Amino acid sequence: MNMSMSMAEESFDRARAGELIAAKAGLDGALLPILHDLQKAFDHVPDAALPLIAEALNLSLADVRGVVSFYHDFKREPSGRHVLKICRAESCQAMGVEALVTHLAKAHQLTLGDTSKDGALTIEAVYCLGHCACSPAALFDNEPIGRLSPAMLDELVLQAGETSA
Numbered sequence: 001m002n003m004s005m006s007m008a009e010e011s012f013d014r015a016r017a018g019e020l021i022a023a024k025a026g027l028d029g030a031l032l033p034i035l036h037d038l039q040k041a042f043d044h045v046p047d048a049a050l051p052l053i054a055e056a057l058n059l060s061l062a063d064v065r066g067v068v069s070f071y072h073d074f075k076r077e078p079s080g081r082h083v084l085k086i087c088r089a090e091s092c093q094a095m096g097v098e099a100l101v102t103h104l105a106k107a108h109q110l111t112l113g114d115t116s117k118d119g120a121l122t123i124e125a126v127y128c129l130g131h132c133a134c135s136p137a138a139l140f141d142n143e144p145i146g147r148l149s150p151a152m153l154d155e156l157v158l159q160a161g162e163t164s165a
């Protein structure tokens with residue numbers, strides 16, 4: 001085994017990916033449905049699946065990579081053990097979410113879309129959670145959080161690390 005292989009690649013279930021690809025390869029416009037199925041099955045679109053898709057759909061690998069990177073909904077890595085979704089839509093912008101994003105970067109070296117090095121926490125941007133009255137709003141493991149503050153962020157990052165250890 002190649003020692004530089006990532007954990008995600010090591011655990012890649014090639015047979016499962018092959019089944020998912022084969023199930024839709026014959027459809028018109030199969031690429032996006034296949035990518036969605038892979039993401040649902042693996043919690044991301046594994047890099048190792050891209051050559052299989054290219055071969056099945058008779059596309060170039062560059063074409064497949066281009067589509068995956070164009071649509072930001074496709075994740076390239078699996079999520080951390082906890083997920084914090086921070087709203088960046090208008091109301092939360094007006095209530096200071098960008099200062100929170102800056103705090104995350106400065107205090108925890110985390111930017112939106114990142115997973116912490118220990119795999120404990122993934123931070124994602126979302127656009128309106130329907131909790132505008134409690135802006136800035138977030139979801140931590142799908143639990144709503146209102147009036148998010150830097151101190152609350154510190155607590156969530158700490159909690160994610162402790163409960164993942």
Ligand code: FES
Binds near residue numbers: 128137
């Ligand atoms: S704008 Fe952030 S919850 Fe609606």
